[in-house]
Structure formats: structure tokens, C-alpha cells
Amino acid sequence: MPGVRVRFAPSPTGALHVGGARTALFNWLFARGQGGRFILRIEDTDRERSSPEMVDDILGALQWLGLDWDEGPFLQSERLDRYRQAADRLLDGNRAYRCFCSASELAARRQAAAASGKALKCDDTCRELPPDQVRERRTRGLSSVVRFKGTRDGEVAFEDRIFGRIAHRTEQIEDFVLVRSDGMPTYHLGVVLDDLDMNISHVIRGADHISNTPKQILLYQALERPVPDFAHLPLILGPDRTRLSKRHGATAVTTYRDQGYLPDPFCNFLALLGWSPKTEVEALSTDELIHQFSLKGVNRSNAVFDPDKLSWFNSRYLRNASAERLLPLIRAELEREGLWKEAFDSSERAWILKVIDLLKQRVRMVSDFATQGRAFFTDEFEIEDKARRKFLKNATLPLLMPELAARLQSLPVFELEEAESALRAFAAEKEVKAGLLINAARALLTGKAIAPGIFEVMAALGQERTVARLSETFRVESEG
């Protein structure tokens, strides 16, 4: 068997979405696992809807995911001559013909066909037009498209690596357009020629292309070239079981990146949509995914995208990652929020790594470090209402806290144990529960109702900041 060569061929008519990312991932996993090549191709033949910005988005998203490509990106818009040349050959070989029907004519015919319950196909108006008439119309400047000249009997079948045998009767297949009136190739012409020229061995793509495959096989045959293997992937749906789209919320990969999701858990989650490993363990590293992936493990039914599970993978990864690994990501986040200080990279590097280890335990996204952890990085933070309502409602607190602050200030050594025993002793002395002081301190020190263990917080903040924050006057949340 010649080398495995697969490709991901998005069209830049929108940002790379979750479904596309999953397709790219499966191609990439397959290539890496088989020692094959992963090729990137941009299908930008729709001049109206394609844009360079979207190409950038797609490349950026793939890079972020870590799906590196071995060849490309190739742009279809740079291969137009190739398509035209192929179309001419098809025309010459009587495997295609020029069609002069207007859009409105076609629409009317289609409607009539629908009404009579027939398959919707372009009728034969132009199919057998004599060459001299074609020439005559063209010199008259009539616009035309090139259509594939299909056969009207028999069937096309292929053995899908995932769906098994799929067959269509050729009479159901319309004479699809190969070249538009503006000279641009359509999707069908483009893919087939490119997959041929790029020596693609396995076409791995979404199941929305299953019904397109017979057309393309017909094209391969007309071109007298071998047909690659096909593997169609089940689709990813929204919670309402319709195809995932913007109205389901975030679908663009870059949105997840910007929200603080990490590529590894994101890929892990994506891989489990339609595929399952042989082992029962679902949390897998990218290397393990490569090692375990096989087309045989892919199932055939569409999957619903579950943000909760994605979130679980992400928080799990964050929790288990080293602070060193996380630092660059958190740095970017803090820079965005204006919370990054140069010292974090030098004199305070050890300190910030410690803080990261503290915070990563209960965070779900990278952005949580800047929000949940704000009070660690700056003295400018608000005490959120929730924390106030939950922990600052006892009327004795405004008296107790400054006194506690003074007590902590007098400590010669200020580490976790010292702070803890001082606070607990103070609580006993005042005959209040330690929890009352601890939680009030949580609100005052972090501004949050949810935070790491309070003595770890104190140790991380240091004596000076701890004392200052506990001494500050605050308003007590009145009950009712």
C-alpha cells in the first residue's frame, strides 16, 4: 500500500467551527498514526462568500489545536487553469456539455418536478445540443455552465470505511455543474481534481458528503482515474439535534481558544464525538489519541455537542497541568486584563507559580485565573456581592477583623501554620467559630465567595497585604 495521504479541505466561508475541527482532527490523527501525510487545502472557489480573513481564522485555529500540516495550504483559487483544462477534456470526450439554461428556467423546472414527485434533475434541454449550435450560442455571448454528462442506468456504489456499502442508482443523480458561468469550478470538480493531483489515499470528511460521493466517483471514472477510499464521519449536532450552528452559541474554534479552553482537552473531547477508544479510559493525551485512533472505532450516528463535558475535560487538564506549562497561557490572559507585571517573569516567578498551583484546583478555563484570581495579582479588586452576602453579614465582624489583622501583624514568622494557629487562637479567645473569621477573611482577601484554602491564600499574599486588607473598613451586609 502506498503511503497514507489525507487532507482537510475547508472552505473559507466562515470561521473554523467545531465540526470542521473534528474532521481535521480525525484526518490528522489518522495520518500521524499511520505515518502518513496530512495536507491542508483551502476550497475557495466561491468568490462571493470566501474571504482571506476566514483563511487566517482557519489556519490560526488549526495551529492552536496543534494540527500541523505537512503540505499546503493549497488554494484552489490558484489552480483554476488546472480545472478548466480538465473541464475541456471532459467536454471533448463528450463526458460533459454546455448548458445555457437560465437560473429562472431551472427553478421553474425544479418546482414542476417537485410537484410531480419526480427526482429533481436538469432536463435534457442542452444535453444533446449539436456542436454548431453550442458554438453559435457562445459567439452570441450567451452565458453557460459546464455540466457533467451522467449515465442514466446502472448504479454507483462504494465501500465506505465507516458506513459500509453505499449505493445509488445513477438515474437519481442529476447532471451537476462542473464549471460556473463565471469560469470558476464547482466543489465537485475541485475536490476530485485536487484529491487526484495531491494523491490523496483516504478522503475523510463529514457525512454531509455521503450523497455527493457517487457524483464524484462518476467523475473519477470519467477521468479514468482510480477512486480513493472514503470514510464519512457522523455529524455534530446542537442540543436540539439540529446541525450545530451559531444559534447554539459558540461554534467557532477560536472562540473557545479566546474563552480559555486548552487545545489538548479540546481535542480529547472532540475525538470522543463519534469515536471511542478500545480502553474504558476517556481522558487521553494527544499522543495516546494518535496511538489509539482507528477508523474502525468511529460510529455512524450523529452526536450532540455537550459543553458540560468539554468543560470537565478542560478543568481536569488545568488541574493536572504543571504551573510551568500553564504560565505562558496565564501570562497572555493577565496581559489582556492589564494584570501582568514584569516581575512575574523574574523576581516573582516562583511566587506566581505557587499561586497558579493554588488557583488551578478550582478553575474551569484559563480566563478564570484573571477573574477568580484577580486579587492575587492586584490590589484593585471589588468584593463581589455574593461574598458579601454570604460572609460579611455578622455585625461583630467590623470590630473583630482589625483586631485579627493586628494579631497577624505581630507574627514574627508568617507562613501557613503560623497564620492558622494565630487565627484559631484568636477565635477561641473571642469565643467565635473559626469559620466566621475564615470566611470573612476570604471575602476581604480575595473578594470572592469561592477561593483556595484561606491560610494558603494568606501565605501567598504575604503578611503585609493580608494585614492591610483585613484592616480595611467594610460595610456589613444587613440581613433581610
Add this chain to the structure above:
RNA sequence: GGCGCUAUGGUGUAAUUGGUUAACACGCUGCCCUCUCAAGGCAGAGAGUACGGGUUCGAUCCCCGUUAGCGCUACCA
């Protein structure tokens, strides 16, 4: 409308190429731990495999039909 594909708890998936009390993960509930929240530990609810027929000693698994969903039916990919 035509053609194609699919169908296991709320979600993602498993289930020796027919034989299990239908398993695992997310989510959910309760308890433990405890300074909050997570994490962790423990316990639990939730599907009898869309529905109806077959084939078989025996069907989640094979066949047929129905229903539902999705896809294609564009000079979009």
C-alpha cells in the same frame, strides 16, 4: 416530494462478528471530608436498547415495515 444515512439512560459512547443483573464517562441527587468552592471517597436515581413484525432455543446485535432525525436534491461546499 425524490434519494441516501442513522436510531442504546438527559448527553457522549461500550457491550466477545446472537447468550451480560445492558457497562463506562459527563451531568444529576444524597452522604463523608471541610474555612467557601472544587477535588477526592462512598451511595444512588436514570435506558430494557424508537415502535411493530419476523428469523432463532435465544436478539441491542440479523431481516422487513413504520416513525423520527439528519444529509443530498445550488452556477455552497
